[in-house]
Amino acid sequence: MHQLVIASNNQGKIREIRPLINGIELLSLKDIGFTDEIPEPYHTFEENALVKAITIQKFSNKNVFADDSGLCVNALGGEPGVDSAHYCGERNDEKNLRLVLEKLKGEADRTAYYKALICLIWDGEVYYFEGTCEGRIIEEKKGSGGFGYDPIFIPDGYEQTFGELPLEIKNQISHRGKAVKKLVAWLNEKTGMNEE
Ligand code: IMP
Numbered sequence: 613m614h615q616l617v618i619a620s621n622n623q624g625k626i627r628e629i630r631p632l633i634n635g636i637e638l639l640s641l642k643d644i645g646f647t648d649e650i651p652e653p654y655h656t657f658e659e660n661a662l663v664k665a666i667t668i669q670k671f672s673n674k675n676v677f678a679d680d681s682g683l684c685v686n687a688l689g690g691e692p693g694v695d696s697a698h699y700c701g702e703r704n705d706e707k708n709l710r711l712v713l714e715k716l717k718g719e720a721d722r723t724a725y726y727k728a729l730i731c732l733i734w735d736g737e738v739y740y741f742e743g744t745c746e747g748r749i750i751e752e753k754k755g756s757g758g759f760g761y762d763p764i765f766i767p768d769g770y771e772q773t774f775g776e777l778p779l780e781i782k783n784q785i786s787h788r789g790k791a792v793k794k795l796v797a798w799l800n801e802k803t804g805m806n807e808e
Pocket residue numbers: 622652679680681682683694696697698708726758759760761762774786788
């Protein structure tokens with residue numbers, strides 16, 4: 613069976629990605645013995661996803677993929693964007709989402725979207741897969757599922773936040789779900805692995 617390393621320590625992301633990829637052996641950073649923080653020094657999702665994938669590819673010499681993602685709020689000029697993970701100055705989901713709510717106080721336009729950029733390095737070649745998910749930010753958090761900004765984000769077409777909707781629904785419509793499905797289609801074509 614082919615192997616593929618997920619270049620992430622974010623358990624929220626890994627929990628979502630795992631059920632979407634079958635027919636290939638997925639390795640975690642723990643499995644390959646990588647214990648450092650992966651640097652993400654850039655200002656675009658593409659560059660950060662690439663640097664994460666390259667770091668782990670060099671370390672493991674295996675095929676790898678990395679997800680760089682974030683929440684972009686239109687009234688905040690696209691913030692928190694690439695700084696989503698540590699918008700408040702530290703890696704703290706609760707403080708990050710409180711900061712977004714604070715900055716949006718009194719703001720009429722509460723539209724936002726999530727974006728996920730997956731960078732795959734397969735046999736030394738680099739490929740990108742992208743997904744977005746449009747929605748809006750509510751006034752107070754609801755639900756305790758998902759991770760990050762999910763309790764304050766309602767996807768278009770729904771009345772519940774990603775913190776309330778089950779993982780199966782989130783995976784069908786989310787930025788990450790869409791990007792991973794493109795990755796799976798590519799892998800299926802390349803390796804003949806099972807899509808389902
Ligand atoms: P990264 O590790 O730099 O890609 O950071 C991604 C950050 O974006 C996460 O830590 C969350 O704050 C936010 N984010 C990305 N995707 C999601 C999602 O699906 N739900 C909630 N927050 C997300």
